[in-house]
Amino acid sequence: MDEMELTCICCPIGCGLRATLEAGQVVRVTGNTCPRGEAYARREAVSPMRTVTSSVAVEGGVRPVVPVKTVPDVPKDRIFPVMDAIRDLTVPAPVRAGDVLLRDVAGTGADVVATAGLDKAP
Amino acid sequence: MISCDLAVIGAGPAGLAAAIAAREAGVEDILVLERDEAAGGILNQCIHSGFGLHTFQEELTGPEYAARFRARAEELGIPIRLGVMVLGLGSDRVLTLTSRERGLEQLRAGAVILAMGCRERPRGALNIPGYRPAGIYTAGTAQRLVNMEGLLPGREIVILGSGDIGLIMARRMTLEGAHVQCVAELLPYSGGLKRNIVQCLDDYGIPLRLSHTVVNIRGRERVEGVTLAQVGPDRRPVPGTEEDIPCDTLLLSVGLLPENELSEGAGVALDPVTGGPVVGEDFSTSVPGVFACGNALHVHDLVDFVSQEAAAAGRSAARFLKGGPPAGPVIPIRCRDGVRYTVPQHLAVEAMPPEVTVRFRVSAPFREKYLACYINGTRVFHGKKRIMAPGEMEQYTLRRAALPADAREIVFCVEED
Structure with a gap:
């Protein structure tokens, strides 16, 4: 039986939550003061996921970098491998919002997608 | 001297939403003035996600949120002049502009929307x-x-x-x-x-x-x-x-400070607490035909509320340009005991829409305290809040139907019990 301490992000109270896990399953949540806290703890204790947003270097663009995000979210413990891959990446201009710049980043199954466009330098 | 019906100062989320709403309300001749090289304002550098949950029911990054409004402005054919700095604004709604291409210009506007945003301390x-x-x-x-x-x-x-x-x-x-x-x-x-x-x-x-x-x-x-x-x-x-x-x-x-040098130059009355203009429920300032929205009005945590307020300001500017009916008597919205400010700061009871959202911030974190609203000294609302924090903007909806005909003053405060 494992216990995990979490801070609820559902509202400004920020309840200190304690999730009890058995065989990788949440069996009990305490410390929450509303049902949203319990739902949050059940998700967060088993498989915390995050959108990673960063920027990717662009060659020949009007600006040096273009903003990106992971689609879908990636596991929290894979954020740094994902960032390493994003930092190693350079793409040619132009870039359009929604372009997939890297598939299956760091083996997460998520894509790195441009969140804005960037024109070619004249 | 050039002229337009509506000049919007700033093409960030506030300016874009205001211009879009004004066009949708029938204003043809709009000019949006932006000093940066792209529209979108601060959202262009806010590449993290979390924007638009209220507006679009999905989590967008800043550039994506801005792009939706830019696309709509483009669809409506709203001209946005980039690389233009507004140097001055007079109470006669004449703007002084400068740009690399055209140098110094004067622009006479029928109405003006202040959407300059804020600066960092x-x-x-x-x-x-x-x-x-x-x-x-x-x-x-x-x-x-x-x-x-x-x-x-x-x-x-x-x-x-x-x-x-x-x-x-x-x-x-x-x-x-x-x-x-x-x-x-x-x-x-x-x-x-x-x-x-x-x-x-x-x-x-x-x-x-x-x-x-x-x-x-x-x-x-x-x-x-x-x-x-x-x-x-x-x-x-x-x-x-x-x-x-x-x-x-x-x-x-x-901390962030609303940017209001232009407003001050035009003689717009500012609220010492928000650092932004004092406005009515239609986002009109003390200078006729000049409206304010976005972080120039008060600093927001959520862009969704910026878009909402700015759209209301845009519709009000459209009404002003059509020579809408006089607002009638205006009553103050005040705050005390734990509520630091309200926006709007006053209300035209006869002209107000069926519902007006009053937004405010509290002065310290409060747990298990009551938010109260008084009209003419009588308590009309007393609601327990599990938590109120200075970092999270609060709101209360005033209903016209619930306001007495002789309403003279509305007061918001935090109460122990």
Whole structure:
């Protein structure tokens, strides 16, 4: 039986939550003061996921970098491998919002997608 | 002299939403003036996600949120002039502009919407002793350098102030390989959203040092370190608690100030608490035909509310241009005991729409306290709030149907019971 301490992000109270896990399953949540806290703890204790947003270097663009995000979210413990891959990446201009710049980043199954466009330098 | 029916100053989320709503309300001749080289305002550098949950029921990044409004403005054929700086605004709604292409120009506008946004409080406002070495940035400047210029301003970072931009930048710098030593906050609580404290600091093990401040900056050419000290309830450093933290960069996230030099020049009355114009429920300022919205009006945490308020300002400007009926008597909306300000600050009871959202901030964190609303001294609302925090804007909906005909004054406050 494992216990995990979490801070609820559902509202400004920020309840200190304690999730009890058995065989990788949440069996009990305490410390929450509303049902949203319990739902949050059940998700967060088993498989915390995050959108990673960063920027990717662009060659020949009007600006040096273009903003990106992971689609879908990636596991929290894979954020740094994902960032390493994003930092190693350079793409040619132009870039359009929604372009997939890297598939299956760091083996997460998520894509790195441009969140804005960037024109070619004249 | 050139002219237009409606001039919108600023093409950030507020200016875009205002211009779109004004066009949808029938204003043909609109000109949006933007000093940057792209529309979208600060959202262009806010590459993190979390925008638009209220407006679009999905989580967008800043550039994506801005793009939706840019696309709509384009669809409606609203002209946006980029690279134009508005230097002056008169109470006669004549604007003085300057741009690289056309030099100095004067623009006569039938109505004006102020949507200039806000600025960050700089180091000079804090009186931190020390030299003026390189390596001291506002968090927003660092955000622009990292996210738009592709530059990393430093490697060993201390962040002063736990506003949302500071928290977001703590994560961003960490992701880019910098080491954030801590986020120091003068107050005993953070001014940022809970979600940002968990996902930007806790996720990365970055300590939040509450009731701490920077009392000295070391280094002559480049920052070499800062002295952190605990502060007492009077917010003054406690002698003997000083500790030296070696670092090469200090980021400041110590508050945002609505940008209103233009408003002041036009004689627009400002609220000393918000730093933005005093407005009515239609977002009209004290100068006829001049409306205000966005962070120039009051600093927001959520862009969704900026878009909502700005759209209302745009519709009001359209009504003004059509020569709408007089507003009739105006009553004040005041605040006391725990409520720091309200927007709007006054209300035209006869002209008001069926519902008016009053937004406000509380002065300190309150748990299990009551929000109360009084009309003519009679309590009309008394609702228990589990928590109210200065970092999270509160709101209350006033219904026209619920207002007595002789309403003279509306007051909001926090009550113990």
